[in-house]
Amino acid sequence: MKIAFLYVAEPYQCYHVAAVSSALAQFPNMSVTEFVSFPETAQHLEAIRRENNLGGRIERGVLKMPLKAALLRRLRRLDAEREVVMRENVAQLEQFDAVVATEYSAGLLREMGLVRPALILIQHGAGDRAVNDEHLIRHFDLSLVSGPKIAESFLAKRLATAAQTRIVGYPKFDAVSKERCQEPSLAARKPVALYNPHYKKGLSSYGRFLHPLVDAVNQLDRYDLLIAPHIKIFHKDFGGRRRLFESVVGGRVSLDAASSALLDMTHTARASLYIGDVSSQVYEFLIRPRPCVFLNPHGVAWRDDPHFRHWTLGDVVEREEDILPALAQAESRHVLYRARQEQVIHETFGSQPRRGASHRAAQSIREFLRGEFTVAPLPAVA
Known part of the structure; x- marks a missing residue:
């Protein structure tokens, strides 16, 4: 054959x-x-x-x-x-x-x-x-x-x-080292909040919520923010989107726009909090249940829509002013979502x-x- x-x-x-x-x-x-x-x-x-x-x-x-x-x-x-x-x-x-x-x-x-x-x-x-x-x-x-x-x-x-x-x-689990699925390193200065915006127009959050999110992280002073966009964000892009992300880097905010860690589950394993919109990487993050916050700046009617099943696994934010409270409460509110996360992970990976x-x-x-x-x-x- x-x-x-x-x-x-x-x-x-x-x-x-x-x-x-x-x-x-x-x-x-x-x-x-x-x-x-x-x-x-x-x-x-x-x-x-x-x-x-x-x-x-x-x-x-x-x-x-x-x-x-x-x-x-x-x-x-x-x-x-x-x-x-x-x-x-x-x-x-x-x-x-x-x-x-x-x-x-x-x-x-x-x-x-x-x-x-x-x-x-x-x-x-x-x-x-x-x-x-x-x-x-x-x-x-x-x-x-x-x-x-x-x-x-x-x-x-x-x-x-x-x-x-x-x-x-999920064959990808066989293509990454076992450490990707284990506890994150304790060497980080602060817990890492992973921001993983998608590229899909009308669903992605970075256009409207990037700067408010960075402001909220800096004000909260609880997490180091790692921005790790879906790599297709840079399709049809001649540097403008990369410059947008680079404009907020500094202090406790970092950016990964090109390394293999975007692909091999390094970031999803390391993070303590997931912040995103519609990327499937949230499921790779949730092989160990942890807090999630989802951003919906476009006001998508997502409830009871199976295409947004993952938005039932954490708080969904639709207004800029609600980003900071959502980040501040993510850990304490995780108890509300953990059982649902475990159920959906079982449905997703069998x-x-x-x-x-x-x-x-x-x-x-x-x-x-x-x-x-x-x-x-x-x-x-x-």
Whole structure:
């Protein structure tokens, strides 16, 4: 069996897939080839395998990169570049028995003419947000998801059937060191409040709440604030957004806009308080229940909306003047949310052991391709 793993987005995606391709490559009669469009992604893949002693013989394929793709990258139109690269490489991918990806947009390969290979999705992230290309899940022959929450969502929206869906856990946990899931270091001067704004227009909080948040942190004098934005904030950006974040750095406020710690759970493990809007990283933070504060400057009607399930896990702030009280009370009010956090984490990542998801995913891919795949009942989410 010849399996292609397709990496046509930034390095964040490789943390969800690297351990799976390594596990699959260790099965007999499985040939694994990785296609990478960003040089940084290859560097992250090598670091993940080195730091976690991941084995398996993996070939490195070469993607054709047309001039249009290079131009789109220079213009920071990375989502558009992704589509151009996929279209250019359909014929090459057609030679494989399966193509594995972690981006919904890989479903476009079917519309671009990919016929022979099975198309397999490894769900990246564990969040609730509605995304524009979610409908492309229908093009995948098999979807591997972290827990019953996402599996039931796929079924309820008729994006996939039970026969096309398998709960395996969260392979990213196998791609980061065990220390990422343990208690944070006590060496920090003050507890760290992690601010993790998303890029989605109409939902992200940094445009309106960045400066009020920094003012509140400085006035409270309880936390060191680490600003760690979703890396897609810097798409279509020629330095303006980075300068905005840099303008508030100083004293107890720091910024990480580029390091691997944005991707490998370093920040979510270290922090004592999570402040954000709609990023799925809140679920990585909550593998150890801790206080959360969510920012809703746009006044989104979120209650009873499953796409904002995570906003039931902490106080939600809609006015500037309420930021300081929310931060001041976050620890004392955590008792109100802890049980709910534990329940939702169980729904998100399932009941299987945290480690081993990559092997379960690899085994599922192997069974599917060999025609040995059995349909297991999916647990319902309350």
